[in-house]
Amino acid sequence: MSTNKQRINAVAATAVIVLAGGWFASLVPSADASDTGYAKPDNIAPASPVAKLQKTLAEQVGASQMGKHANVPSGETIKVSIDGIRSNRGKIYVALFDDAKAFNSHDYGRAVGFKELQARTGSMETNFPDLDIKAYAISIFHDENGNQSFDMLDGYPAEGYGMSRANSAYDELKFHQARVKPGSVDIRLHYLQ
Template sequence: MKTRLLPFPLAAFLTLSAPAFSEGIQLTIEGVRNNRGNVLVLVFDNAKDYETLNYWNAVGYAEISAQTGIVRHNFSALNEGPYAVFLFHDENGDEDLNTRGNHLLEGVGGSGAPNREDDPNFSQASVLPGKVTVGVHYDK
């Protein structure tokens, strides 16, 4: 059997245009303030469900034990995108984001937020598979 080599420009083009292998979303969560409860993560693939936080239609969900500082989780099956990530630190384990009036009692975060206090819409929050970092915001 004879091996046929492609001309260099064609071989280079095929190499550069081949889709990169993706391992889904490799999520890093920064700024978790304590070890109580879990960090609940929802991943959405459309604006309507993200902006209404319709968890029934999330394409990714995880409950991760809270750890002070940094928490990581991989969503290896999410290889298409774009996706938007919303999370909250459920310190008391009731699976509800607790507030008092407009004051957050638990931390929240979203992908694409330029500042932790921001609440990005789906377009702003959209990320492709790969490394994604989300910071947690707590009201004082």
């Protein structure tokens, strides 16, 4: 029979092991974020007609950092459907991340895929082909005034924005909450102003 002191010690030890375990697991480096597995740039001829149309609009921004590690891609595709675009003005920027820190800090320079689309009212689609089977997160914004930056006003977004797996305009998702696997992803743009 255990004494109460034993029980309390056991519970305390358990709490420490569980928390330390979770913390330790979060420190485990992700192999593909550090040295391998960057998604290849999508300069390969896209398969679908929709993607062909968009290929002319799409421009690879972070291409320089991507050619470095030629990993054998498993040919998975993320098809992004963007809804709720309110105007034809400006560009829609779609960034694909595989790194939690880059996504959480909105560091578009470290995105592994990047699309610049001419905005069209309503909905649009774009593809990120030749990806690995793993978790990605997507961040989108609508640069209506064409100044190539995401404008804020009084601490709130002044331009339309969206993220994978966000349910409302006020969802501020971290990478692990926004992560999606290759397949179809629907993202709604939100405009606060």
